[in-house]
Amino acid sequence: MSVNQWKRSSRFWIVCFVFWFITLNLLSHGNRFHPAGPFIFIFEIPHFDKIVHFGYFFGGSSLLSAALHLAQRPSWMRLSLIVTAILSLIGIWDEYHQSFFINRTGNDPMDWLADTLGAYFGTLVFRLLHHKIL
Numbered sequence: 001m002s003v004n005q006w007k008r009s010s011r012f013w014i015v016c017f018v019f020w021f022i023t024l025n026l027l028s029h030g031n032r033f034h035p036a037g038p039f040i041f042i043f044e045i046p047h048f049d050k051i052v053h054f055g056y057f058f059g060g061s062s063l064l065s066a067a068l069h070l071a072q073r074p075s076w077m078r079l080s081l082i083v084t085a086i087l088s089l090i091g092i093w094d095e096y097h098q099s100f101f102i103n104r105t106g107n108d109p110m111d112w113l114a115d116t117l118g119a120y121f122g123t124l125v126f127r128l129l130h131h132k133i134l
Helices: 003-007 010-027 037-044 048-072 076-098 109-133
Strands: none
Touching: 010 048, 010 076, 048 076, 048 109, 076 109
């Protein structure tokens, strides 16, 4: 199977989304990664975690959007609503999941909002760029 055939396969994108979800759960287990050196300034940026949440869910929504677009070809509004709703629920799960681990705050409504907004804007960008991606 060529690269172009893989990119046009909904299975490929759903597998990528599953790996995204597994990685999310692994990252939620705790803050074990604290880089030293020149990148330490990143953790001093106010609300940097909201940017990370937004970006991560932006990426996840792009993967799920590609999978659903190729599998069902729903209307853009329906695709946006479905993907945003699914990822918003995953954001709730992620916040709840984090509350069980040391060094994690969890249950932060602003993190969930960043997750949901990232998911929504990810679907919008996917709509604009899907013809170049797929």
